[in-house]
Amino acid sequence: MIEFRNVTKVYSTGIAAVNNTSLYIEKGEFVFIVGASGCGKSTLMKMIMKEVEPNSGHIFVNGIDITRISKRRIPNLRRSMGIVFQDFRLLPDKTVYENVAYAMRVIEADPKVIKRQVPNVLSLVGLLDKADVYPDQLSGGEQQRVAVARAIVNNPSVLIADEPTGNLDPETAWEIMSLLSDINRRGTTVVVATHAKDIVDKMQKRVIAIKNGMVVSDKETGGYIEEHGNGIMENPTDYSHLSKHNFPWSRRKAGV
Amino acid sequence: MSFNTMGYLIKDSFHGMRKDIKNTLISLGTMFATMLLIAVAYLVYVNENKLIDDTKDRSSNIVAYVDVNMSDEDAKKVGYEIENIVGVTSNTYRDKDYAINLAKSMNPIMVEGFSDEVLKTIYPAYFVITFDDVSLVDVIVNSISKQNGIEEITVNKYAAEKARDAEIYKAIAIVAVIYIVEFSIFLMMNTTKLMMFSKRKEISIMKYVGAKNNFIRAPFAIQGVFTGLVAVGLTMLLINFAYPAFIRSMTTLENGFSFISFDVLYQNLLIILVSIGIFIGMVGSTASMKRYLDV
Numbered sequence: 185m186i187e188f189r190n191v192t193k194v195y196s197t198g199i200a201a202v203n204n205t206s207l208y209i210e211k212g213e214f215v216f217i218v219g220a221s222g223c224g225k226s227t228l229m230k231m232i233m234k235e236v237e238p239n240s241g242h243i244f245v246n247g248i249d250i251t252r253i254s255k256r257r258i259p260n261l262r263r264s265m266g267i268v269f270q271d272f273r274l275l276p277d278k279t280v281y282e283n284v285a286y287a288m289r290v291i292e293a294d295p296k297v298i299k300r301q302v303p304n305v306l307s308l309v310g311l312l313d314k315a316d317v318y319p320d321q322l323s324g325g326e327q328q329r330v331a332v333a334r335a336i337v338n339n340p341s342v343l344i345a346d347e348p349t350g351n352l353d354p355e356t357a358w359e360i361m362s363l364l365s366d367i368n369r370r371g372t373t374v375v376v377a378t379h380a381k382d383i384v385d386k387m388q389k390r391v392i393a394i395k396n397g398m399v400v401s402d403k404e405t406g407g408y409i410e411e412h413g414n415g416i417m418e419n420p421t422d423y424s425h426l427s428k429h430n431f432p433w434s435r436r437k438a439g440v
Numbered sequence: 441m442s443f444n445t446m447g448y449l450i451k452d453s454f455h456g457m458r459k460d461i462k463n464t465l466i467s468l469g470t471m472f473a474t475m476l477l478i479a480v481a482y483l484v485y486v487n488e489n490k491l492i493d494d495t496k497d498r499s500s501n502i503v504a505y506v507d508v509n510m511s512d513e514d515a516k517k518v519g520y521e522i523e524n525i526v527g528v529t530s531n532t533y534r535d536k537d538y539a540i541n542l543a544k545s546m547n548p549i550m551v552e553g554f555s556d557e558v559l560k561t562i563y564p565a566y567f568v569i570t571f572d573d574v575s576l577v578d579v580i581v582n583s584i585s586k587q588n589g590i591e592e593i594t595v596n597k598y599a600a601e602k603a604r605d606a607e608i609y610k611a612i613a614i615v616a617v618i619y620i621v622e623f624s625i626f627l628m629m630n631t632t633k634l635m636m637f638s639k640r641k642e643i644s645i646m647k648y649v650g651a652k653n654n655f656i657r658a659p660f661a662i663q664g665v666f667t668g669l670v671a672v673g674l675t676m677l678l679i680n681f682a683y684p685a686f687i688r689s690m691t692t693l694e695n696g697f698s699f700i701s702f703d704v705l706y707q708n709l710l711i712i713l714v715s716i717g718i719f720i721g722m723v724g725s726t727a728s729m730k731r732y733l734d735v
Contacts, residue, residue, distance in 0.1 A: 233648065255734075263650035273645045277459040290651040292445050334649065 185211040191241030201227035203397035219394035266335025270347035274319040281315040325356030342373040453659035471671035474624035481617040492606040527576035539563040574604040633728040668721030
């Protein structure tokens with residue numbers, strides 16, 4: 185579904201945001217990418233949506249090497265995924281309904297389908313009654329639910345969320361995570377970059393920990409990794425799991 | 441792009457203008473100023489051209505008088521030589537009989553009592569030489585004066601100088617039009633750049649949702665074209681009243697020049713303004729958003 189092969193990204197400032205990283209996310213998984221600010225998790229997310237290009241390595245989304253696709257095809261890639269940001273990024277001049285419908289408009293969906301699908305999704309996120317309201321009339325949690333609705337309205341195979349609860353209070357943050365979990369249960373692969381420790385601990389999903397641009401831990405159903413001063417994780421046995429996810433192509437070659 | 445999508449984009453562009461009325465009015469104001477400048481430049485240019493043509497028609501010529509003793513045959517040979525001088529556009533030979541008849545018709549008292557034989561020794565045959573390029577007058581006169589049998593040359597200097605001045609004014613008008621159009625496009629581009637800067641966040645959101653560049657550009661292009669057309673309409677309306685009023689005020693000065701009437705000009709002016717309005721509106725609004733599309 186999503187695969188990083190020896191990906192490195194060094195910004196022009198000389199900062200190595202991602203350092204020879206490899207990881208594999210299966211279809212239908214719910215994965216947290218955790219780490220301190222500036223560890224490289226947002227860069228990972230940006231590379232999946234092709235906002236940032238790696239210096240070396242390959243990134244596969246739905247089997248396509250997105251490091252090789254042209255700029256012209258970026259919209260097609262983004263249409264295959266839903267994206268949720270910390271700052272919601274809703275179009276201020278459009279109502280809730282129009283914001284969600286916009287994602288369908290860009291793929292030139294049939295207006296009849298839009299009329300049917302948008303209310304369904306708004307109902308799913310609990311905002312059907314606010315369809316005609318503008319974003320600035322909504323609370324932060326509601327705005328993020330609109331962003332989630334927009335992200336899933338085209339039934340994407342993968343949903344990318346970069347710090348989706350960063351601007352929300354704990355209760356609302358939990359609601360959003362529950363919503364993402366519901367979406368995941370419907371079959372959508374969900375990748376969430378966050379440093380919301382409580383939520384990660386509670387959700388008991390796969391957790392990939394990043395430090396200095398490298399994957400330092402990958403736990404199948406773990407909590408947030410507490411880092412000791414020397415950068416060693418509390419459960420070193422997790423590294424064995426890392427190799428399983430890091431080199432899936434070698435497993436395939438071996439017929440595993 | 442389907443009709444549904446086109447309809448949506450048109451609707452969306454009008455919705456956008458209504459929601460962002462401040463920027464829409466700024467854009468319209470700039471476009472109106474641009475169109476007005478272009479219209480004024482055009483009116484100056486066409487009237488300047490007419491002035492040049494009028495001046496040329498009136499009397500831009502050289503008259504070269506032939507020695508009275510020269511035969512018609514010899515004079516015509518000289519005429520061929522004159523026609524070959526660079527810058528000469530036409531050369532008409534007027535023989536002695538023509539000159540005498542002209543004198544009789546214009547000033548009969550003067551020639552009264554003289555026989556034609558005597559008059560033939562007074563009124564020489566002459567050439568009427570015309571030219572287009574006023575700057576070549578001195579060279580042409582010099583070349584004619586070197587021809588055998590040419591006794592005297594007169595140049596309608598007033599007309600030539602006026603025509604030369606008109607050529608200078610025309611050159612100034614052309615340069616002014618180029619600068620005005622350039623300045624107008626610059627003005628429009630900067631206004632739209634500011635608009636796009638304020639919309640950059642929305643454009644990036646559209647990109648993240650998977651919108652293709654043309655889908656994002658279309659509403660802005662439609663807005664630009666619409667603004668351009670409204671500005672053209674306002675300009676034509678204003679010129680329709682202001683230009684005839686200007687002509688009337690200039691006519692009272694009795695300067696002898698008649699301006700081209702608006703009825704003759706409006707069709708060409710409309711075509712020019714609509715073309716430029718659509719071009720600036722579309723290109724101005726879409727070109728300045730290019731950098732924000734690279735997300």
